[in-house]
Amino acid sequence: MDQLGKTFIKLIGLMVGLLALITSLVGVIGLVIYLSYAGVQLPEFGTGDEQILAAAVVPEPKSKALMDPVGMWTAPDWSTVDAEANAADIKYGRELIANTAAYLGPNGSVRKISNGLNCQNCHLNAGTAPLGNNYGAVLATYPKVRARSGKSEDIPKRINDCFERSLNGQGLERNSKEMIAMVAYMEWLGQGVPKGEKPKGAGIYALPLLDRAADPVRGKTVYDSQCQSCHQADGQGIAKADGSGYIYPPLWGPNSYNQGAGLYRLSRFAGYVKANMPLGATYENPLMSDEDAWDVAAYVNSLERPSKDLTGDWPDISKKPMDHPFGPYSDPFSEQQHKYGPFKPIQEAKASTQ
Numbered sequence: 001m002d003q004l005g006k007t008f009i010k011l012i013g014l015m016v017g018l019l020a021l022i023t024s025l026v027g028v029i030g031l032v033i034y035l036s037y038a039g040v041q042l043p044e045f046g047t048g049d050e051q052i053l054a055a056a057v058v059p060e061p062k063s064k065a066l067m068d069p070v071g072m073w074t075a076p077d078w079s080t081v082d083a084e085a086n087a088a089d090i091k092y093g094r095e096l097i098a099n100t101a102a103y104l105g106p107n108g109s110v111r112k113i114s115n116g117l118n119c120q121n122c123h124l125n126a127g128t129a130p131l132g133n134n135y136g137a138v139l140a141t142y143p144k145v146r147a148r149s150g151k152s153e154d155i156p157k158r159i160n161d162c163f164e165r166s167l168n169g170q171g172l173e174r175n176s177k178e179m180i181a182m183v184a185y186m187e188w189l190g191q192g193v194p195k196g197e198k199p200k201g202a203g204i205y206a207l208p209l210l211d212r213a214a215d216p217v218r219g220k221t222v223y224d225s226q227c228q229s230c231h232q233a234d235g236q237g238i239a240k241a242d243g244s245g246y247i248y249p250p251l252w253g254p255n256s257y258n259q260g261a262g263l264y265r266l267s268r269f270a271g272y273v274k275a276n277m278p279l280g281a282t283y284e285n286p287l288m289s290d291e292d293a294w295d296v297a298a299y300v301n302s303l304e305r306p307s308k309d310l311t312g313d314w315p316d317i318s319k320k321p322m323d324h325p326f327g328p329y330s331d332p333f334s335e336q337q338h339k340y341g342p343f344k345p346i347q348e349a350k351a352s353t354q
């Protein structure tokens with residue numbers, strides 16, 4: 001009996017000990033998770049199993065706003081447009097930006113000069129979305145000399161650049177009703193911006209560079225899980241039944257932007273996507289990690305799309321941006337590295353020669 005009692009007490013002691021061990025383990029793991037959420041840098045573990053354990057329990061930090069909203073450019077109030085002498089032009093201009101294909105696409109009612117995309121597919125909310133490739137800087141910064149053409153470009157020339165590249169088509173005549181309307185709309189949008197200034201939140205987000213090359217293979221897995229539900233497995237999107245454009249625009253193939261377009265540069269694509277895709281993301285609530293944005297850019301831009309004669313571009317080759325994927329270059333880096341990165345060494349080399 002006495003013997004049995006001793007064994008019983010020993011057993012209880014063992015169980016209490018085990019319970020204490022489990023409690024403290026849970027506590028430590030909880031603390032690790034809490035600290036990582038709170039953004040505290042955790043000390044490096046050894047190279048043993050603890051590191052694997054830590055990697056398994058520490059979730060990726062939550063995405064945060066890409067820019068402080070204070071001072072961000074916003075479009076003038078649309079209801080004030082009627083006070084303008086050229087209100088009809090401004091309204092038609094906005095309509096053309098939002099529904100380009102219906103007027104100027106393959107079945108366009110005015111002319112058939114472009115591939116079926118709308119300007120708004122890339123310049124979101126008719127070019128007014130913060131970090132959604134908006135037109136906030138256009139009036140203030142054009143005309144300007146652009147290194148791509150080596151010439152001074154005014155607003156009509158810049159609009160036609162997007163027709164010929166992003167919409168893989170032909171430009172509009174400068175004195176056409178449509179060109180006058182689009183310019184009027186952009187001028188109205190930029191009315192409050194001081195000359196020469198690029199307002200905060202204009203254009204595309206500058207996504208931090210990775211230390212490695214962007215990876216099209218990993219990018220395909222990102223595409224499959226986060227993009228293909230809308231843009232489709234074959235990347236061709238979903239066209240509207242009446243042929244006047246897309247519900248979900250194509251990302252590659254014959255109806256997409258061509259190789260001379262801005263989005264064919266990885267930094268433009270990745271920065272656009274980081275702040276705006278999957279649909280519903282905004283700069284205040286981005287939905288993708290930086291790595292996913294770079295890798296999906298690499299995947300999409302590794303696939304077939306229309307080419308364009310680019311021999312007239314970048315007359316001064318030393319001005320080619322780090323991610324212009326066609327040589328010759330003034331630096332020793334390959335076309336492959338200029339397309340996918342790593343971009344930091346290219347940037348450093350550029351900085352040291354300037």
Ligand code: HEC
Nearest residue numbers: 117118119122137138158159162166203204257262263268
């Ligand atoms: C496939 C995507 C795409 C489409 C469609 C598109 N653009 Fe663009 N556009 C871009 C990109 C990318 C840039 C360069 C942005 C940058 O580098 O900051 C750009 C730049 C511009 C700029 C210069 C903005 C600035 O601040 O310098 C204007 C103006 C412009 N586009 C007008 C248009 C018009 C008008 C249409 C429709 C006819 C159009 N775009 C269609 C992708 C597109």
Ligand code: HEC
Nearest residue numbers: 120121122226227230247248249250251273277278279296
């Ligand atoms: C829920 C549907 C949806 C998902 C998911 C989605 N997109 Fe989009 N995407 C759209 C729509 C709609 C537009 C056009 C936006 C507009 O016109 O206002 C668009 C436009 C684009 C454009 C510019 C237009 C073009 O055709 O080149 C790119 C680039 C793009 N998406 C990339 C992506 C990537 C990469 C992903 C995955 C990370 C993604 N999208 C996920 C719906 C979606």
